[in-house]
Every structure is written in structure tokens, then in C-alpha cells.
Amino acid sequence: xxxxxxxxxxxxxxxAADRLRVLDARKRGRRGLLIWLLLGPGVLVMLGENDGPSMxxxxxxxxxxxxxxxxxFIALTFAAxxxxxxxxxxxxxxxxxxxxxxxxxxxxPFWGWFTLADLIVTNLITLITEIIAIRVGMSFFGxxxxxxxxxxxxxxxxxxxxxxxxxxxxxxxxxxxFNLLFIxxxxxxxxxxxxxxxALLTWSPIGVGSLQQLLLLVCSNIGATVTPWMLFxxxxxxxxxxxxxxxxxxxxxxxxxxxxxxxxAGCAALLAALPLFIHHVDVSKxxxxxxxxxxxxxxxxxxxxxxxxxxxxxxxxxxxxLTISASTAYGLGEAFVGAGHSFNRPLDEAPVFYxxxxxxxxxxxxxxxxxxxxxxxxxxxxxxxxxxxxxxxxVFLLVMVNDRELMGRQVNALWNNVLxxxxxxxxxxxxxxxxxxxxxxxxxxxx
Amino acid sequence: MTPTSHHHxxxxxxxxxLIEGLEPDQLVANxxxxxxxxxxxxxxxxxxxxxxxxxxxxxxxxVAVFVVDLRS
Numbered sequence: 001x002x003x004x005x006x007x008x009x010x011x012x013x014x015x016a017a018d019r020l021r022v023l024d025a026r027k028r029g030r031r032g033l034l035i036w037l038l039l040g041p042g043v044l045v046m047l048g049e050n051d052g053p054s055m056x057x058x059x060x061x062x063x064x065x066x067x068x069x070x071x072x073f074i075a076l077t078f079a080a081x082x083x084x085x086x087x088x089x090x091x092x093x094x095x096x097x098x099x100x101x102x103x104x105x106x107x108x109p110f111w112g113w114f115t116l117a118d119l120i121v122t123n124l125i126t127l128i129t130e131i132i133a134i135r136v137g138m139s140f141f142g143x144x145x146x147x148x149x150x151x152x153x154x155x156x157x158x159x160x161x162x163x164x165x166x167x168x169x170x171x172x173x174x175x176x177x178f179n180l181l182f183i184x185x186x187x188x189x190x191x192x193x194x195x196x197x198x199a200l201l202t203w204s205p206i207g208v209g210s211l212q213q214l215l216l217l218v219c220s221n222i223g224a225t226v227t228p229w230m231l232f233x234x235x236x237x238x239x240x241x242x243x244x245x246x247x248x249x250x251x252x253x254x255x256x257x258x259x260x261x262x263x264x265a266g267c268a269a270l271l272a273a274l275p276l277f278i279h280h281v282d283v284s285k286x287x288x289x290x291x292x293x294x295x296x297x298x299x300x301x302x303x304x305x306x307x308x309x310x311x312x313x314x315x316x317x318x319x320x321x322l323t324i325s326a327s328t329a330y331g332l333g334e335a336f337v338g339a340g341h342s343f344n345r346p347l348d349e350a351p352v353f354y355x356x357x358x359x360x361x362x363x364x365x366x367x368x369x370x371x372x373x374x375x376x377x378x379x380x381x382x383x384x385x386x387x388x389x390x391x392x393x394x395v396f397l398l399v400m401v402n403d404r405e406l407m408g409r410q411v412n413a414l415w416n417n418v419l420x421x422x423x424x425x426x427x428x429x430x431x432x433x434x435x436x437x438x439x440x441x442x443x444x445x446x447x
Numbered sequence: 448m449t450p451t452s453h454h455h456x457x458x459x460x461x462x463x464x465l466i467e468g469l470e471p472d473q474l475v476a477n478x479x480x481x482x483x484x485x486x487x488x489x490x491x492x493x494x495x496x497x498x499x500x501x502x503x504x505x506x507x508x509x510v511a512v513f514v515v516d517l518r519s
Contacts, residue, residue, distance in 0.1 A: 008462045009475045019468035096472050097482070106485040114499060239478075244470055337481055374517055381513055388505050392498050403485065428501075435505040438512045 010163075014344040015242045018166050022247070038250040039257065040169045041237035045085055045230050046078075046258030047176035047265070048323030052133020053126065053382045054224030055182065055269045055316045059293050060380075061217050062270035063283040065207035067191070070221065071199045071267055077225040078263040080423050082255055084394065087401045087416065088231050089251040092238030094410045098341065099235040100334035102400055109335075115396065116331050118389040119228050120360075122382075123328045126229070127364035129382045130317040130324065132375050135368070137313035140294040140306065149365040155318055156325045156361040160354060165240045165343035168326075176319045179265040181312035185297070186268035188305030189275055196271075212441050215434040216384065222430055223383030224266070226423070228393040229327040236330035240342050245410060265312075272309055275300030321361060329357035388431045394424045 008016070018037075025034040061070045088099060095102060100119075104112035135148035159171045198204075206214075234255075243251055273293060276283055281296055294310035301309070326343075333341025333353035340350030347354050367373070398420045401412045412420070471477060487495075 008466060011475050012469060012473075013462070013465055015473065016465035016468035019473075020465065023468060095482075096470070096478055102482070105482040107487070108484055111495065242469070242473060244473070338479060377513065377517060381509070384509060385506070388502060388509060392495070392502055395495070395498060399485075399491070405485075406482075431505055435508040435512075439508045442512045442515050 010346070010349070011340070011342050011344040014164055014166075015240075019242045022242075026246075035250055035253060038241075038243065038247055039254045040173065040241055041234045041243075042085065042089065042251065042253075042255030043258035043261070044169065044172055044176060044237065044319075044323055045234040046081065046255070046262035047179045048172075048233070048320050049081065049225060049227065049230055050179050050262045050265050050269075050316055051126070051130055051224075051320030051324070052136075052313060052317040053129040053220075053379050054266065055313060056133065056136075056293070056379060057217070057220040057224050057383055058266050058269035059273035060283060061221060062273035063276035063281065063293075064209065064213070065217065066205070066277045067195060067199045067270060067274060068205040068207060069199075069203050070217070070270060071196065072203050073218070074221055074225075074266050074270060075200075075263055077222055078259050078266065081225040081230070081262075082259040083416075083419055083423065084226055084397070085230060085234050085255050085259075086252055087397055087412065087420070088235040089238050089243070089255055090248055090410055091397070091401050091407070092235035093243040093248050093251055094245050094408065095406050096239050096244075098239050098330050098334045099232045099397070100331040101236075101341075102406070103396055104335055104337075106400065106403070106406070107396065111396070112335060115228070115393055116335055118393065119232055119331045120328060122227065122386050122389055123229050123324050123360060124364060124367075125378065125382050125385060126227075126324055127321065127360055128367050129379045130320045131364055131368045132379055133313050133317035134321075136292040137294070137310045137317065139292075140310035146369065149368055152318065152321050153358075153361045153365045156321055157358055159322055160343070160357050161347070163344060163346045165237075168322075168343045169237070169241070172319060172322045175315060175322070178315040179261065179312065179319070181308045181315065182265045182268040182272060185272035185301060185305045185309040185312065188301040188308075189272045189297075191271045191274050212434070212437050215430070215437055216380070219387045219430050219434045220380070220383040222427060223386040223390075226390055226394075226427065227383075227386040228390055229324050229386075231393055231397055232331045233323055233327035236327070236334065236341070240330075240344065248410070269312070272297065272301065272305070325357045325361045328360040329353045332356040384431075384434065387427060388435070391424050391428045391431075394420070394427070398424070 022034065022037050025037055058074065092098065100116060103115055131149055131152045134152050135145050138148050159168050162168065238251065276296060279300065294306040297309055298306035330341055333339050333350060333356065336352055339352045341353045342350060398417065400406060402417065404411050
């Protein structure tokens, strides 16, 4: 295909302007500028996944089981996330098509809608939990619940308008960097370096508790790092940003930087909640209303530590509102051939995209305001649902990234496939084991 | 030269420079063309169905546990 046959659209012009800066930096050998310009989708997807329910899951894990097994386990799940997201980034850079777009075009609308339905359901539930996290964080400062809903929805609306992907991306990254606040809280919790070293080397002690609770936390931690929305988001954002096969190296670096920062922040959330484990504080009701973990931690990590934890929760929820709403928008926009699905387009050229982006946030906000909703249970089960619905999405990804017709020389290597299959089997096994144990405990032993 | 024709010529000149920033496949006109459907073998189709049904079964089990937990 050549350039000559087509006139540029507004979306082309916006993307081309960004790309010319990238090409110029590469031509001049300005490596630092090049990395800065190409940084974005990888950092955002990883910090977006350090969202409200994920940080609460890490805190619940630290408060219930300490650091023994779970500290290295969280690091391992992030390594798995890097591996999955690298494949999605590569697929987007080579094909210039989003995950949903490829799914619909290569496998047909039947499998496309099935996977998209998974995305919409898990995203709606996760968005609800993001607003809950913002609410819990804000309640530490005495801010009423409805403000959390207004802030969350307003953020999505304000960031979406401007018809420029790069603008949206930089707003989101500016917010996402505050994920590091959890590290300050962790430092103020004064965890023992020797205990951290012992945990990382030995993966022990595993702690005591019911098998069902242990499996729930294992699944929650997996669902905090490998989820369907991440696949949709990073691949589509890679396309929207305009990455090409030549940028794959920088795309990997972007994903790796995001992975490292997110791992540090995720482990920090676990470490920050460690005093609750040491002092045997009952954390089973902490996320339901009230200021939750931040308030419970205040006697142990001080008012500043608790403040940073609460601010971190607000940030985690806010960034995830942006990225998860965007993944819904990309997914739905890509389902309809010819419908615009880019932040580089104005509202009238991409109505489905913007309607899905803002509609998802508004719907989640409206649901959170329903009185008497079981917010605690929804939060705990959000990541679990993601674990159950991730395997089909991973299988489609593996098939596409092995498709020579699509990928050419960038097709998966053997080790990619071995790890990909092993990861898919592991996630399926974890979800199956939890579902079986919980089902037997509930319907068999209870009876 | 009228202001309108000058404007069009300037825009066309700017587009000539901008277009160098994109690969041909990155143009919206090219990205909007659907790719051909993959020919799925019977084995893959059966596998996709089996995985899908299994996932739906697990989801139903977890939702049932969720509902019972809520009632209790």
C-alpha cells in the first residue's frame, strides 16, 4: 500500500505530528528524547492495573498473611504481566490494529462479541470498585461519597475531550506517577529488611488460614496483574500512539519501566498493611464504608503514612477510571467497522468510542450510589472475575501473535509460546481450584 | 490566487510533510480496511468452545457462591 492514494484525515495528521517528532529524535540519535516520546501505553497499563481493588487486595494480603509467600508471588505475577503485555504491544505495533479489531476481523463477530462481553462485564464491575476505592480514600479526609462519584466521572469526561491521544496519555501518566505514594506509606510502616529478604529468597512462611481464603487472595493477586482490559488497552493505545515495528524495543522498555514501578508500588501496598498483620487487626470489614485501611493503619504508620495511603487509593482508582474506561471505548469502537476508535478524533467522528468511554464511567458511578449495595463483596470478587475470564482472551492473543500472516518476522519465539501456554494453564488452574473449593464449601459442607 | 486556493495549497504542502511520519499501513484509510477472516480448523473451534463453556461454568459457580455469601 502507498501513501499516494489517500488524503490525510484529522486523525492521521495528529498521529503524524507525533510520529515526526519520534522519527526526528531517532534520526538525531537523541535516545533519551526518543524513550520519553515513546513512553506511555506500557507505563499506563501497568500503573492502571495497580488500581483500587488491586491495592486493596495487596493490603488485605499483607494484613492477613504477612509478607512470607505473597511478596515474591506479587513480583512473579508482574513478571507474567510484562510477558503478556509485551505480546500485545508487539501485535499492535506490527498490525496497527487493536486487540478487539483483530479479534472481530480474524475470528469473526461471534468470538469477537463473546470476548467483548467479557470485557464489558469485568470492566463495569472493576469501574465500580475504582469508585469505591476513591470513596474510601476520600472518606479518610471527611469528603462525602457523592463527591467521589462526581470526581471519578468528571475526570474521565475532562481527559477525553481535546481530540489528542498524546494529551490524554500525558494527563493519565501525570496522575499515575502518584502510585508511588504507597512506597512512602511502606517506608513509614518500617518493615524488617531481613524479613523481606527472607521472604523473597524462601517464599515462606505461607501463613495460616482457610484454603478458600488463601485461594481467593492468590486469585485476587493474579487478577490484579493479568486481566482482559489490559490486553485491549495496551494494544489499542500502541496503535493510537502510532508505534511501528521499529519502535518495538522502546515499547518493551516502556512496558518494563511500567512493570518495575507497578511492582514496587504493589509490594509497597502489601508492606504498608503489614502492621495490621503483626498486631492481629481484623481487616474483614475495612473496605465497607468508612476510611478503611488508611484509618486502621494510622496508629501504626502515623498520620502521614495513613494520608499517603489514602491519597494512593484515590490515585489508584482515578487512573484506573481513565484506563479501564478507555479500554471499554477501544473495545466497543473496534467492534464496528468504520467507527472511529481513537483519542485523535473529535466526538462527532467517533461517537461510539466517546459514548462507551464516558458511559461506562457514568453507569459505574450510578451503580455505586445505589443504597445498600454490597460494596465489600463486589470489591473482593472483581479481580476474581478477571481471573476466570482471562484464559480465553490469552488463547486468542497467543493464536494471533503466532499468525505469520499478521506478524511476519515478529511472530512469537518458542520460549514465548511455552511461557504463554504455561501461564494460561496456571491461571485456569487457579480459577478452577478456587471455584471448586468455594462451591464445595458453600453448597456441600454448609448443607 | 484566491485566499481559498492558497489555504488548500498550504494544507496540501503541510500534509506532504506530515505523511512522511506515518507508515502506509498507519493511514486511517488503510487501517479501516478489514483483514481477511482466519480459517479455523475443527480442532481450534472445538477447543474455543470447550474453553468458553468451561469458563462459563466456573463463572456460574463463583456467582452462586457470591449470592449465597450475600444472603448469609
